[in-house]
Amino acid sequence: MLSSIIVKAGLWLSLTIAVAAQTISEDPTTDENLLQFKSRPDIFPPRLFVNTTQDGVAPGYIFMAPYQAYQTSAAIYEQNGDLIWYGWGVTGGSNVHDFKVCQYNGTDHLCFFQGFQYRGYARGQAIIMDTSLQTVKTVTALNSRGSLDQHEFHIVGDSALTTLYRPERYDLSAFNITNGEGWIQDSIFQDVNMTTGELNFEWSAMEHVALSEGYVSPNQSEVAGTGFNAASPWDYFHMNSVDKNGDGDYLISARHVSTLYKINGQTGDIIWRCGGKLSDFEIPNGLNWSYQHDARWLSQNASTDIISFFDNASNGFNQSADHSAGYIIKLNHDATPPTVELLHSYPAPEDQAISASQGNLQILNKDDWANSNTFVGWGSQPAITEHAPDGSILYRAGVAFNGQMNYRAYKFDLPLTPKENPALYTYALSTNDDTTYYMSWNGATEVATWRIYGRGACDSDWALLNEVPKDGFETNFTAQGYQEFGMVEAVAGNGTGLRNSTNRGIKPFVPSASLSQSCNGDGCQIVTQYGLSTGQEVVAETRPGCAALPITIANTAQDQTSNGGGSGENKAAVLGSSVMSMASISVLATLVIGLML
Ligand SMILES: *[C@@H]1O[C@H](CO)[C@@H](O)[C@H](O)[C@H]1NC(C)=O
Ligand SMILES: *[C@@H]1O[C@H](CO)[C@@H](O)[C@H](O)[C@H]1NC(C)=O
Ligand SMILES: *[C@@H]1O[C@H](CO)[C@@H](O)[C@H](O)[C@H]1NC(C)=O
Ligand SMILES: *[C@@H]1O[C@H](CO)[C@@H](O)[C@H](O)[C@H]1NC(C)=O
Ligand SMILES: *[C@@H]1O[C@H](CO)[C@@H](O)[C@H](O)[C@H]1NC(C)=O
Ligand SMILES: *[C@@H]1O[C@H](CO)[C@@H](O)[C@H](O)[C@H]1NC(C)=O
Ligand SMILES: *[C@@H]1O[C@H](CO)[C@@H](O)[C@H](O)[C@H]1NC(C)=O
Ligand SMILES: *[C@@H]1O[C@H](CO)[C@@H](O)[C@H](O)[C@H]1NC(C)=O
Ligand SMILES: *[C@@H]1O[C@H](CO)[C@@H](O)[C@H](O)[C@H]1NC(C)=O
Ligand SMILES: *[C@@H]1O[C@H](CO)[C@@H](O)[C@H](O)[C@H]1NC(C)=O
Ligand SMILES: *[C@@H]1O[C@H](CO)[C@@H](O)[C@H](O)[C@H]1NC(C)=O
Ligand SMILES: CC(=O)N[C@H]1CO[C@H](CO)[C@@H](O)[C@@H]1O
Numbered sequence: 001m002l003s004s005i006i007v008k009a010g011l012w013l014s015l016t017i018a019v020a021a022q023t024i025s026e027d028p029t030t031d032e033n034l035l036q037f038k039s040r041p042d043i044f045p046p047r048l049f050v051n052t053t054q055d056g057v058a059p060g061y062i063f064m065a066p067y068q069a070y071q072t073s074a075a076i077y078e079q080n081g082d083l084i085w086y087g088w089g090v091t092g093g094s095n096v097h098d099f100k101v102c103q104y105n106g107t108d109h110l111c112f113f114q115g116f117q118y119r120g121y122a123r124g125q126a127i128i129m130d131t132s133l134q135t136v137k138t139v140t141a142l143n144s145r146g147s148l149d150q151h152e153f154h155i156v157g158d159s160a161l162t163t164l165y166r167p168e169r170y171d172l173s174a175f176n177i178t179n180g181e182g183w184i185q186d187s188i189f190q191d192v193n194m195t196t197g198e199l200n201f202e203w204s205a206m207e208h209v210a211l212s213e214g215y216v217s218p219n220q221s222e223v224a225g226t227g228f229n230a231a232s233p234w235d236y237f238h239m240n241s242v243d244k245n246g247d248g249d250y251l252i253s254a255r256h257v258s259t260l261y262k263i264n265g266q267t268g269d270i271i272w273r274c275g276g277k278l279s280d281f282e283i284p285n286g287l288n289w290s291y292q293h294d295a296r297w298l299s300q301n302a303s304t305d306i307i308s309f310f311d312n313a314s315n316g317f318n319q320s321a322d323h324s325a326g327y328i329i330k331l332n333h334d335a336t337p338p339t340v341e342l343l344h345s346y347p348a349p350e351d352q353a354i355s356a357s358q359g360n361l362q363i364l365n366k367d368d369w370a371n372s373n374t375f376v377g378w379g380s381q382p383a384i385t386e387h388a389p390d391g392s393i394l395y396r397a398g399v400a401f402n403g404q405m406n407y408r409a410y411k412f413d414l415p416l417t418p419k420e421n422p423a424l425y426t427y428a429l430s431t432n433d434d435t436t437y438y439m440s441w442n443g444a445t446e447v448a449t450w451r452i453y454g455r456g457a458c459d460s461d462w463a464l465l466n467e468v469p470k471d472g473f474e475t476n477f478t479a480q481g482y483q484e485f486g487m488v489e490a491v492a493g494n495g496t497g498l499r500n501s502t503n504r505g506i507k508p509f510v511p512s513a514s515l516s517q518s519c520n521g522d523g524c525q526i527v528t529q530y531g532l533s534t535g536q537e538v539v540a541e542t543r544p545g546c547a548a549l550p551i552t553i554a555n556t557a558q559d560q561t562s563n564g565g566g567s568g569e570n571k572a573a574v575l576g577s578s579v580m581s582m583a584s585i586s587v588l589a590t591l592v593i594g595l596m597l
Helices: 002-023 366-371 557-563 568-572 576-596
Strands: 049-053 061-064 075-077 083-086 095-104 107-118 121-129 135-139 153-156 159-170 182-193 199-204 239-244 250-254 259-263 270-274 293-300 304-311 325-332 339-347 360-363 374-377 383-387 393-398 410-412 423-427 435-440 447-455 463-469 474-479 485-492 497-500
Touching (some): 107 153, 182 239, 293 366, 304 374, 360 410, 463 474
Antiparallel strands (some): 049 393, 061 075, 095 107, 107 121, 159 182, 259 270, 325 339, 447 463
């Protein structure tokens, strides 16, 4: 019995890995779908291809977290596709989902889920970073529930709303599981008070929704589960979003029942169902949705709910419309029976296949949703679009359709100044040649120019060689003559020096006389096989640098006094400069977001 469970789990796991392995590049250095940078050889972020940009696109940066890629993490891009931040290595060693700006402790933060994924669900934790890209808080499962699932991490006021997927033993003999115990995947959400860390509320599908509401039978789809064991429980409900209103009630979306539910925040009772087998609303002919995601209240009172959601319209084997689409619907409770009306739809591009899973709809200006641009993430199709209020497409981009997926995508305008310092790589063909600088600052949004410094020895003063405009994620500059040590300073548009690369200085990579035959002024060829022996003796050579100096930051007094210090973010800051820039950024961020939403 036990061994057969292990064998099944093992087989299932190897299938999952086999599926994933297909999509991962073996050699990222030759993969056109990945970005590469000389100053950050550790990261290979997915390349964002921009296919359409038209007038009327809202300002902001694109937040995604593509997975089934060579590396998987949170990514921020400029609208032109340039990278701003790739979180590989600092977001944790597994998939990231639902990466977005959130409000924590009264200021803008970054929120995401991080965990191990098993087909349609995951096990992990929720993470909050400040605008210096440092983790300040994690949210975990409470009430003996193990770990969180990927589908939701949504902060409303001081409530953190999370989902949990839990295998539970269940008598499934009615479904022909008669040889032993059956298993279902319960869908749970929790509401955690962020101030106290206490559990406000918890709701379980198993306690409120019968198995017969589901459209997906055991083993019927790739994520349904057989119902045979804890590694493959039957996922009859599949909760995928949770929202909360001012009355303390909840709106949830569940994919395998194609239903939106309003849940009483005191008793857990279902107040109404919209869609699915037991809909309390009459749904007009032609308005069919199914397997939907990301249901959000836009406005809500006793007579009317306005709700936005993403209609997958398919789960890969049962389709309710030609295309996936973003929808805004109006529920009218005063009609008898209550009705649903489609107010807006944001359909997928004609030539884009239906999204088989995942996806989301972001109303960019929720206060004026009827006249707002909308931003759509197409889930299993790792594409994004921005739509004008009439639904027409203003912007279209995506990472390569090579097996990568992206659960949710967003657009936000938020200034970021990382705690990490800028990165620099320098190169010279010989010590008689010019020196090329390659500089980047992963996560920085405020850099306009780079100041280039050089010096001949550790005890010399830095000479300012030039100041050049920032050019995408990584800027290069060729300085005249050989620079034994290099340093760069990131400079804001107002001329303020924001941060330096390491003040020890960086020594150039200089090929030896024999190696330099494979190099030119721009660098050396990429190696693909071992060459012939040069006959040289192997020397255990080191490349000594200068000692690190304490970092002193000039002129932060004004900014510190004007903000009074004491923000939660400051705790994470070590350097004076981080304190300065983060405090002022919080203020700026609040202004920018205030204008946008
Ligand atoms: C259970 O088995 C019966 C008889 O073979 C079959 O008709 C029915 O469809 C099965 N039910 C399920 C849920 O597989
Ligand atoms: C969270 O706890 C604080 C402090 O007890 C309380 O003031 C607040 O109302 C709570 N929030 C929620 C959503 O329960
Ligand atoms: C397909 O979806 C429709 C409507 O959502 C439902 O009535 C039908 O039972 C589903 N079919 C299957 C095989 O799941
Ligand atoms: C589950 O579905 C897969 C794919 O259709 C099929 O190969 C497999 O035999 C099914 N498993 C069981 C136990 O019926
Ligand atoms: C809803 O489904 C019906 C039947 O499958 C189809 O004819 C109709 O076009 C669909 N409506 C929409 C809005 O796609
Ligand atoms: C309820 O909301 C709807 C839609 O926003 C609005 O038209 C209506 O006037 C509101 N009703 C009340 C009583 O506030
Ligand atoms: C964008 O264009 C590229 C190259 O033509 C294509 O491979 C890709 O599928 C397109 N992506 C989207 C989201 O349309
Ligand atoms: C200059 O710009 C930076 C980055 O946007 C900002 O943090 C700083 O407050 C500005 N300084 C002045 C004096 O405006
Ligand atoms: C960077 O280093 C230069 C040279 O030492 C110095 O003048 C400048 O103030 C430093 N900039 C910052 C932001 O620390
Ligand atoms: C420097 O950057 C420019 C613009 O991105 C690029 O075209 C050029 O190839 C780069 N030069 C070197 C030496 O890498
Ligand atoms: C929240 O912010 C307040 C005031 O800015 C600060 O005193 C407090 O420490 C912060 N709390 C957390 C948990 O970061
Ligand atoms: C989450 C979800 O239901 N995704 C489905 C959307 O539609 C496509 C295409 O049919 C399916 O493959 C996905 O599984």
